[in-house]
Amino acid sequence: MTITFHVKKVPLKGSIMITGFHGLGATGYISVKHAITSLNAGLIGYIDTERIPPFVSMDDGRLSLPFEIYKKDRFVFVLTNVPPHPKERQEFSRALAEWAIKEGFGGSYLVGGLDSRLKQSENDKIRCAVTKTFKGQPELGIPLLEKGLFVVGPLAIMLACFEIDEFPAIALLPYANPTRPDPMAAAVAVDILNKLTQLSMDVSQLETDAHKIESEIQELMKQRQDRVKVDHRTLYI
Numbered sequence: 001m002t003i004t005f006h007v008k009k010v011p012l013k014g015s016i017m018i019t020g021f022h023g024l025g026a027t028g029y030i031s032v033k034h035a036i037t038s039l040n041a042g043l044i045g046y047i048d049t050e051r052i053p054p055f056v057s058m059d060d061g062r063l064s065l066p067f068e069i070y071k072k073d074r075f076v077f078v079l080t081n082v083p084p085h086p087k088e089r090q091e092f093s094r095a096l097a098e099w100a101i102k103e104g105f106g107g108s109y110l111v112g113g114l115d116s117r118l119k120q121s122e123n124d125k126i127r128c129a130v131t132k133t134f135k136g137q138p139e140l141g142i143p144l145l146e147k148g149l150f151v152v153g154p155l156a157i158m159l160a161c162f163e164i165d166e167f168p169a170i171a172l173l174p175y176a177n178p179t180r181p182d183p184m185a186a187a188v189a190v191d192i193l194n195k196l197t198q199l200s201m202d203v204s205q206l207e208t209d210a211h212k213i214e215s216e217i218q219e220l221m222k223q224r225q226d227r228v229k230v231d232h233r234t235l236y237i
Contacts, residue, residue, distance in 0.1 A: 003088075003095035007045030007069055012076065013104035018193065019078035019096065021154045024113030025176025028155075030186035030206070031111040032079050035193065038201040041072035049092060051085035075197060076105070084154070093157035100167070107134070107168040109196055111189045112155045113176035114145075125188050126174040129159060134168040140195060145173060170196075184210035 018035065020028015035041070047067035057064045066082040084092040100108055114127055128142040129151050137144070145151065151159060155171050162169040172192050176185035187206035194201055 002050050003092055004048045005045065005069075005095075005099055006048060010044055010071060014106045015071070015074050015076045015103075016197070017076045017078060017100045017105050017108040018111070019080070019108070020111035020189075021080055022083045023153055023155070024115060024178050025180070025182030025185045027113035027174060027176045027182060027185045027189060028111040029080060030181060030183055031189045031193070032077055034186060034190060034203075034206055035201055036070045036072075036077050036079060038190075039072040039075075039199065041070035041075070041077055043068060044071045044076075045069040047078070047092075047096075049084065049088055051088050053082040053085060055082050057081075074106075075199075089154060090157055093154035094161055096154075097158040097161035097165075097167075101161075101165050105167075108158070108162065108170075109193060110155050110158060110169060110171040111186075111193075112151065112153075112171055112173050113182070113185055114149075114173045115178050116175040116182075116185075117178070118149070119175050124175065126172065126192065128173060129171040131159065131163045131167060131169045133166050134170050136196075137170065140192065142172070142192065182210070183207070 018032060020032045022029050046065050046069065049067070053066045055066060064081060066080070067084075068079045068081065070077040070079060078096060083089075097108075126142055127145045128137060128140075129145045130137050150156070151171060151173070159169060159171055172189045174185040174188035176182040183206040187203040187210065190201050190203050190206065193199070
């Protein structure tokens with residue numbers, strides 16, 4: 001399989017790569033998309049693959065492709081608007097990690113999600129997984145992923161590549177709703193990214209989106225309960 005990076009000639013050495021995928025709660029995708037928008041990061045390239053998903057759209061007057069690369073100062077964001085094809089998901093993840101290593105990046109921050117049903121308490125927000133060369137995890141105060149739990153999918157492949165190459169990386173894994181997009185989980189991840197990067201990305205829109213989704217779900221549940229009551233009464237008419 002061929003994975004090709006079409007990137008402008010911009011300085012990449014020492015950059016930090018930030019990316020995520022459509023995993024639990026679409027947390028990685030929402031977080032990266034929000035960061036790009038908040039920072040007004042500039043588009044610097046695309047990733048092409050043999051099985052690139054056949055989807056494009058218009059965004060802000062230009063074509064938006066499945067795999068895009070943005071840059072803001074020393075931060076490089078890889079946005080997967082569409083998940084990689086299942087048959088090349090592993091190669092895509094490996095190529096992305098190897099690209100960061102080859103270009104001399106200084107590290108990588110990955111965003112995923114953990115099933116919220118694993119939370120130990122209501123105030124439990126996030127776990128992380130780190131490579132042995134990543135520094136600063138204790139200062140962040142994020143608990144490490146417990147033994148017996150697994151990172152799966154593209155993030156697992158990337159972490160494995162980074163660990164083998166002794167490349168500093170951290171996977172941020174906020175607890176997320178496994179049944180729907182979870183902007184609140186993304187807000188937790190973006191808040192940690194602010195601490196890691198010294199940036200000031202606003203999370204208020206994510207929190208607003210989360211409350212809106214919760215309100216819509218509550219309304220749907222109420223409507224469903226009302227229909228059940230009506231249906232139950234009609235049985236006795």
